[in-house]
Structures are given as structure tokens and as C-alpha cells.
Amino acid sequence: MKSSLSLFALIIGSFALSCYALVVIPQKQIGGLQPHFTEEEGKVVDPYPVRNRGVAERGRQVYKSEGCIYCHSQQVRDVQNGSDLERGWGERRTVARDYVFEQPPLLGSTRLGPDLANIGSAKWRNESTDPDDKRKPVKRDAAWQLLHLYEPQAIIKESNMPPYRYLFQTRKISGQRSAEALNLTGDDAPEDGYEVVPTAAAKDLVGYLMSLDRSHALPEVKSTAPAAAAK
């Protein structure tokens, strides 16, 4: 390090290498990924993934601005990297192509809560219940998600998720009780004559969650999930 020229050459060369390896090559390799589709009689059939629009895109913004990514991941790892698939968090691992339309992909790096990559999939929603399943999975549909958002501990006692009450509005019932009003019981229930209804942000957020389904088959990944209810 006697000559300052060689010192600078070493520093700049090394950083150029790091930039090339971790920015330029990945962009060349997967930056141009396109959705997968099949062609039937010259027509594009069953493209995946598709771009989020409407409710799902607005809900994605809520997910982003409330910082959901700091507790929830949206990436399913392969069997050799953990128990995600055995846990029923997805049909398959997620791959780069799953995220081509996301600006940016909300992968998340911490799991203080469960992974949400497939929370809108049939398996997560548990809508078709298997009578033999001893766990008796609850039906996790949009109404369940709204209730959970308002008061997580009312549904899962041990939950460490904060309640998102500011995404809801408590208002006086005028005339008939709203069809959207939450079915709250016990301490969580509002006073008589009042009801708790979701704001537009809460409905968008749940709409987005219900749209999350990365179980579509892709040629680059084999489906390896054992049949188990998501837990």
C-alpha cells in the first residue's frame, strides 16, 4: 500500500467487482423475466403472474405503508431451507418469476408473523374442509381477515400482532346494521346501537391479501408440498 495509486486501484477495482457481481449480472440473468403462459391456437392462455389492478393494487399500497413487511415475509423457501412447505405455506417454493410485476417485491426479511405469500390461496383460506383433519382448520376468508385485523388476539390468543383499529370506524347504527359490520363479541363489541365497519383502506388491504396466491405451476419449479393445512 506504499503507492496511493495502487491503493485507489485496489479500492475501485474491488467495488466495481462487487457492483458487477451483485447488480449487473443479476439484472442480465433475471431482469428480463416474462410471465409464463401456454399457447393454444395462437392465443395466450393462462398467463401467470398477472399485474395487480384495482383493489389488489390499492391494498398493496396499504400493506407497504403500514410496514407489514417488517413482520411478514412473502417468500416460500424450499424444503432444504426450512419447514415452509411442510407447514403448508405454499404448494411450491417461490421463484423470481412470481414477482416480475411487483414494484418492489415485498419479500420481507423477518417472520414475527407467518409468511403471507399464499394467504389468498384455497389452502390458506381452508374453505374446503377435510373432515378427517384433526386440526379442524378455521375458514380464513375476507371476513376472518377483517376481524383479525381489528383484534388479532380475539382470534388467536397468543398472537403478537398489533390491532389495526385505525383502519376501522366505530359509528352509530342508522336504520339497519351495515352488512359490513364486524361480528364482535365480549369486550371487543361496541356499545349498543354502535357498529364497527372497515374503512376503504382495510377493505383494500384484505382484498390484496385475498389476491395473494403463488401456487400456479411454473416450469422451473417442481411442486413438493405434502398435503397439510396451513398453520
Add this chain to the structure above:
Amino acid sequence: MDAVERASIDASTRGPVLFFLGNAVLWLLAATVLGLVTSIQLHQPRFLADIPFLTYGRLWPAYTNIITYGWASLAGMGVAIWLMARLCRVPVRFGGVLIVGAVFWQIGLTFGIINILAGRTTGIEWLEIPGTSAALMLVGYALVGLWGMLLFGLRKESSAYISVWYLLGAFVWFPWVFATAHLTKTLPQMQGVVQNIIAAWASHSFLSVWVTAVGLAIAYYLIPKIVNRPIFSYNVAAIGFGTFILCAGLTGAVRLSGGPVPAWLVTLSISANILLLVQIVTVAVNLVATMHDRYHMVYHSPTLRFTFFGVVAFLVGSVFGLLASLRSVDRILHFTQFQNAQLHIVLYAFFSMVIFGAIYYILPRLVGCEWLSASLITMHFYGSAYGGGTLISMLAFGGIASGLSFNDPDATFAQIVQMGAVYLPGASIGWVLIALGHLIFALHFLLMLLRIGQPGGQPTLFAPLEEQTH
């Protein structure tokens, strides 16, 4: 270099360095409050949950941005300017430019934090601040970086000391990565997970390159200075620096281990991490051989005690980081609070402690009086060392416990949460101790700025020393 020249160079840095350090201490206090609040929110989920801008999902990114770009960056730049001027034997001219740089930096950062709290974030972890913020911060940094380079260009010392290598690395690295990361974020052709790869590269190397380089530069200067013995080996340090500069920038993809990215990226980063073992060994050899038979001085010199603690934390943290990046370990610890423990080992137990050591050394030379009270310094040390130790070990144990339980597919998620939750109140206790230490430190710092201290000219030591060492 004689004492008169040294004093005149120190004096030339007074304005800008005090400005950087003083503002950094304010950001440190803000980070401390947010660190404590977010830690409490992890075991008391209802805490502040009804106020949108104070919820965990917004406070946590505000905390990480403040502790890295507010505290660590400003304090690191402040000490780096002082160190560069001393090592190059060049007085700082037009120090006002540096102050303007710090002002730009902080306006950008403040604007970014307001955006995060208001829910307007880019959604990319560690790059949450908007482009406008990043641009303002980059302008601020450019002024500081240019001044650092200028000092190097004008140097009167022909051979560059080890610390100068590390500082130059840091000066060059930051604008490069920060600009690339924030620019690519806005480019439409950067789609999908490439954005996450770039974010992992930028944010991980902020710790593994910038923070590490500045921290080691300071330690390589202060430790030989205080034990009054030249560094054991230049050649060993050169091998370490070469390995570091080549490999540290390649380690970022470990953050995406197992994720939806090409597997070779992660393999590359793990390999780079393993090669960095060479640097860890060189730092350890130089530390042990330089401090040899003078370890007792940590009982006398506050600067040495903090700096020594920091370097040991660097060694421990690097080894843990290396182990945690191996795939067999990563499958357990990825996504857990262990990552958070690693962040705090690097940023707090290593870097912040070295910075504290440097501030205890530099400030008396800038303001012209010695620290008022050795007991206040002792209390700060205990708060930071025991508080930081508690925080890091609780996060690490909690991460290991929930990670092990996570790998058992029969454990429900509620059970996993409970495995880790046992340790979270402990982390908050760690934060309380840290907060007490920081309050005492900030008070002591303020007293120094007001020139309330010991005028004697003798350094404030924990215990008197038989021989003169400064």
C-alpha cells in the same frame, strides 16, 4: 509531528467535527427512544397501536434509518474528518463546507423520516427514504467525501497509515453504493427481485464495508496511540485490508439466502464471508500483539476501554455472522430476531462503542478542557456494555429458540411466537440500560460543549496511571 502542529491541526477541525458529533448525539438520543419503544411493542403489541405514525411498522424503519444515517453516519464522518486531518498532517480549510454537507445530509434524512412515519415509503427494506431525500443526502456526503480526498491529496505524510486505507475505502464506497441503489430503484427496467438483490447488496455492505471500515480505521489509530506502542505488523494489516476490500462488498446476498433469487448469488456471498476470516484473524493478531501485557490499561483509559470492547465485539460479531451465513445454520436463523442481534453487534457493540471511545479522546482536544467526571464515563460504559450485551444476547437467544421451533413442522405458529417471546422483555431491559447510559453520555457531552470540565490539562482517567502515555 510535534505537539504544537498536532494541536493546530486539531484546532482546525474544531467547528465541523463538533457540529457533526453534536448532531450525531441528538440523533443517537432519537434512536434510543425509538429503539426502546419498538422493543416494547414486540412484547406489548397494543402499545401505541392506535396512533398510525407510531405503530411498529412505521417506527421500526424510522429507527433503522435514524441509527444508521443519523447516528452512525454523522458520528463516523465527524471522527473520520478529524482522523484524516491528523494522519495526513493537513489542517482543515474552509470547514464551513463540511458543515453545509452535514446540513444537507440532515435535511434529506429528516425529510425521509417524516415520509416513513407518514406511511410514504418505497417499500424496500433499508432504502425506505424517497429519492429526494437520498439526493440531498448524497450532496451532503459528496462535500464531506471530497474534503476527505482533498486532505489525502494535500498530505505531508508520504506513507499512508492503515487507518487511511480504511477511510479512503469508506469515502469511495458510500456514494457509489448509495447512488446506485437509489437510482436503480427508479429505473423501470429494474423489475422484480433484482430490486431486492440490489437492496441487500447496498444495505448489507453499509454494515460490512462502511461501518466496518470507519470503525476499524479509528481502532487502528486509537489503540496503538493509547497503549503507546506502534501497531504490531503493517504487513499483517495489509493482508487483512486487501481481503476486506475485495470480499466485504460481495457478502450482501446472504440476506436473501433461500429466497427467490439465483442460488449462485448466495453461494458467492457465503464464500466471501468465509474468506473474510482472513481479515478477522489479522485484526485479532494485531490487537493481541499490540495490546500485549498492557491490557490493564483498559482500567485506566476510558477511550481504550470503549475501543477495546468495540474491537472484541467486531471479532465476535464477525465470527457469528460467518457461522450464521452457512446454509445449514441459516435455515434455522433466517427470518428470526437473530438477524437483529447481528445488526446490533455490528452497529452498536462494535461501531458505536469505538465511536464513543473516539469521542472521549477527541473532545478534550477540541474544547480545551477535560471530561468533568470519571464516574459519569464509567456509568455510560456500564449502561452501554451491559445494556448492549443484554439486548444482543436476548435477541440472539430468542432467535435461536424460535428458529429451532420453526424448523419443527408440527409446531404451530403460535407456539413459535411463544418460544421467542420469552426473551423479548429482556431485550427491552437491555434498551433501558442503554438509554440510561446514553442520557449520561449526552449530558457529559453537553457539559463539554459548555466548557464545564476539568481545566487541569490532565486526561480524565478511571484510575491514575503511573506513566505518561499520551
